[in-house]
Each structure stands twice: as C-alpha cells, then as structure tokens.
Amino acid sequence: MLPITLPTIQNWSCHNCSGCCKQHLIEITEAERQRILDQKWTEADGIPPGQPVVVPHGGTWWKRGHRLAHRPDGACVFLDDRGLCRIHAKFGEAAKPLACRIYPYAFHPGGRRITVSLRFSCPSVVANKGRACTQNKGEINQIAKLVVPEGIEKLPPPGITNRETVDWDDLWRITNTFDELVTDEETPLIPKLFMLLRVADLLSQASLKVIRGQRLDELLELLVATAAEEGVPEPSAPQPIAAIQFRLLVAHYARKDTVADLDAGWWHRWQLLRAALKFAQGQGKTPKLQECFAEVPFERLEQSWGELPEGTDELLTRYLRVKLQGLHFCGRAYYDVPFVEGFQSLVLIVPAILWIARWLAASNDRNQLTLEDIQRALAIADHHHGFSPIFGSRGFRQRVNFLARTGELGKLLLWYSR
Numbered sequence: 156m157l158p159i160t161l162p163t164i165q166n167w168s169c170h171n172c173s174g175c176c177k178q179h180l181i182e183i184t185e186a187e188r189q190r191i192l193d194q195k196w197t198e199a200d201g202i203p204p205g206q207p208v209v210v211p212h213g214g215t216w217w218k219r220g221h222r223l224a225h226r227p228d229g230a231c232v233f234l235d236d237r238g239l240c241r242i243h244a245k246f247g248e249a250a251k252p253l254a255c256r257i258y259p260y261a262f263h264p265g266g267r268r269i270t271v272s273l274r275f276s277c278p279s280v281v282a283n284k285g286r287a288c289t290q291n292k293g294e295i296n297q298i299a300k301l302v303v304p305e306g307i308e309k310l311p312p313p314g315i316t317n318r319e320t321v322d323w324d325d326l327w328r329i330t331n332t333f334d335e336l337v338t339d340e341e342t343p344l345i346p347k348l349f350m351l352l353r354v355a356d357l358l359s360q361a362s363l364k365v366i367r368g369q370r371l372d373e374l375l376e377l378l379v380a381t382a383a384e385e386g387v388p389e390p391s392a393p394q395p396i397a398a399i400q401f402r403l404l405v406a407h408y409a410r411k412d413t414v415a416d417l418d419a420g421w422w423h424r425w426q427l428l429r430a431a432l433k434f435a436q437g438q439g440k441t442p443k444l445q446e447c448f449a450e451v452p453f454e455r456l457e458q459s460w461g462e463l464p465e466g467t468d469e470l471l472t473r474y475l476r477v478k479l480q481g482l483h484f485c486g487r488a489y490y491d492v493p494f495v496e497g498f499q500s501l502v503l504i505v506p507a508i509l510w511i512a513r514w515l516a517a518s519n520d521r522n523q524l525t526l527e528d529i530q531r532a533l534a535i536a537d538h539h540h541g542f543s544p545i546f547g548s549r550g551f552r553q554r555v556n557f558l559a560r561t562g563e564l565g566k567l568l569l570w571y572s573r
C-alpha cells in the first residue's frame with residue numbers, strides 16, 4: 156500500500172459521545188445489509204418488535220440503496236442507552252458498516268501517497284482530545300486497506316484553476332507554502348487569511364505552463380511579498396448583494412436534516428424554502444434551523460462582537476491545517492474543484508463559523524462569544540463542508556466565485572471577526 160500521511164497536529168480518540176450515531180445517516184452496501192439481517196436482531200438485543208434495522212434509501216428505481224434505520228428520537232437503531240453500539244458490543248468492531256468504522260477519518264489521493272484528514276463534526280476532533288493521530292497509525296492503516304481503491308496513485312492532481320494544472324510534486328509545493336503561511340505564529344489568523352486570499356487570487360492569474368519546481372517556489376515567494384505589501388484594510392460591511400449570498404450560504408451550513416425531517420418530505424422542503432427567504436431578506440428574526448438556535452434579530456448578528464475569544468486562532472489554524480495537509484478542500488475530496496476555488500471555499504467557512512457562533516451566543520442571550528461557541532459552530536459547519544451535495548452544486552460554486560472575484564470574501568472575513 157502507498158505511504159499514508161497523517162495529520163501530525165491533531166489528536167483523536169472516540170469518547171463515546173454518540174453524536175455521530177445521532178447526526179449521520181449511515182448508507183450501507185448490499186453486503187452490509189445482508190450481514191446485518193443475518194445477525195438476527197431481536198427484542199432480547201434491545202431492538203423493539205416490528206422495528207426494522209435497515210430501510211430503503213436512495214439508489215435508483217432498478218437498484219434500491221439502503222441505510223441503517225433510526226429511532227423516533229433520531230438515533231441509530233443500534234445505539235444503546237449507554238451510548239454504545241450494539242453491533243460492536245455483540246459482534247465486534249469489524250461487523251459494523253464501513254461508514255461507522257471510518258468516521259471521523261477521511262482518506263484522499265495525494266499522488267504517491269494517501270493523505271488523511273478528519274471531520275470536525277466530531278466534538279473530540281474539535282477539542283483535539285485523545286491520542287495523537289500518529290499513535291493511531293495501526294488502526295488508520297487497517298481502515299485505509301478497506302477504503303482506498305486500487306490504482307489511486309494514478310489519479311491526476313486537482314488543477315490550480317480550470318485552466319492551469321501542475322504535477323503532484325508542484326501541487327504539494329503550493330499546498331505546503333499555504334500551510335506554512337497559515338502556521339506562521341507572528342501574525343494573527345484573520346489578517347493572514349486575508350493575505351492568503353490575495354496570494355490565491357494572484358496564483359489564479361499566473362500562467363504556470365513553464366513554471367515548475369524551484370521556479371514555482373520563487374514565484375510563490377514573489378506572490379506572497381506582493382500580497383503582503385497591500386496590507387489589511389479596516390473592516391467594512393459587505394455589499395448588500397454579497398451579504399445576501401453569504402447569509403444563504405450560512406443557512407446551508409447551519410441547517411440540520413434529521414431522519415424525521417427527511418421523512419417529513421414536502422413539508423420539510425417547504426420549511427427550508429421559507430427559511431431561505433428569511434435568510435435572503437436578512438430582516439426581522441432568524442428562523443429556527445436547529446434546536447440550538449433561537450429566533451434572534453438578524454441585526455444583532457451584524458453588530459461588532461469585540462475580539463475573538465482566546466484559543467480561536469489555535470482552533471481555526473488547526474482546522475485549516477488539517478484540511479490543507481489532508482488535501483480536504485479540493486479535487487476528489489471536495490467536489491472536484493480546483494485548488495484556488497477549494498481554498499476560497501475553505502476560507503469562506505471561517506466567517507460562516509463566526510456568524511453561527513454569534514447566533515449561538517445570541518440564542519443564549521449573550522453579547523460575547525466564548526471559545527465553546529466557536530467550537531460548536533465549527534462542528535455544525537464542518538458537518539456539511541465537503542459532504543452535503545448542495546455544496547458542490549453549480550449555484551453554490553457560483554456564489555463562492557462571486558464573493559471571491561468581487562473581494563467580498565475578504566471583507567466578510569474581517570467583518571465577522573470584529
């Protein structure tokens with residue numbers, strides 16, 4: 156198997172919070188469905204009579220897909236009262252569906268290596284709790300053997316833009332430069348990201364056809380120096396059209412589709428449409444997208460909330476570095492978008508997190524953010540980033556491109572960090 160690059164700055168162990176068994180739909184293969192049915196679950200195992208353990212989900216009319224069933228409270232049918240998995244307890248870890256075994260890891264092609272990233276929808280990942288990922292190498296290798304397809308090393312690298320491509324070595328050269336700049340401890344994160352957006356923009360305008368290897372390093376150095384020269388402006392409110400686009404995007408990040416919501420069919424879709432209209436208007440009160448959010452005036456979320464709480468830079472820097480090092484923002488890992496667009500989407504999640512954190516704080520009648528607000532907002536937003544199909548849709552991508560092209564993305568970053 157190819158060598159695996161682990162996130163060296165991240166810790167993780169499962170702390171049995173059971174959040175993943177309540178939040179995620181677990182799609183299963185036909186072989187997994189058969190295996191679970193063959194396990195013959197009964198009332199004696201804690202599965203109520205008449206309760207199906209797998210149900211149809213997705214697929215096509217000629218080949219139906221399936222997922223694990225959920226209880227009326229939204230939890231997976233196999234989650235017991237202690238927050239433990241019944242399949243794991245009775246038949247061992249290997250008997251669980253693959254999706255349960257992988258989470259929160261994510262594996263991506265990296266040329267002659269496989270990169271590993273993590274999903275920050277897991278609270279233990281957000282809190283950096285548990286063993287260093289490097290210590291989990293044995294278990295990660297085992298999972299990689301199950302999920303990494305043959306011939307992954309032959310996959311081409313993501314483009315830098317739709318026009319410009321480089322080879323894997325040069326893609327890593329660019330990624331490592333971005334990673335080093337995010338890591339730089341001399342400068343606070345927000346101005347650093349503002350500057351990196353400029354570097355990404357300049358990079359998207361460069362013709363890379365004959366610039367390879369060390370010459371690419373020199374070009375990157377020049378772009379960084381050019382971007383740094385311009386400095387960082389004072390925060391100013393985004394243009395109304397950008398504010399609408401941004402709020403619509405935040406509404407996607409902040410929503411939560413439970414199994415009950417999906418079962419509600421057209422009623423759920425109607426509720427989402429109403430919520431989208433409210434977000435587009437941005438007037439009056441926010442609609443309640445999840446239990447943790449109250450209806451608060453939109454206006455309150457636009458005011459200055461003062462300095463970001465201590466620990467925010469560390470948290471968001473770790474998040475961005477895990478995504479960068481794991482190539483979890485472009486190419487196969489992110490809707491096949493090129494490097495620059497993927498990086499812009501990754502930066503855009505930062506103001507979205509800060510907006511959601513304000514909403515959480517305001518929902519608890521507070522005017523100041525805590526690190527916990529930021530942590531919760533990050534877990535809510537990353538649940539969708541790179542996973543909800545809507546984020547790879549044409550409309551969503553056009554929204555990100557518009558915000559980046561007009562300079563509004565940088566403005567949003569400064570506006571919601573004040």
Ligand code: SF4
Nearest residue numbers: 176231233234240255
């Ligand atoms: S099968 Fe087990 S690990 Fe997977 S979602 Fe259900 S309870 Fe959680």
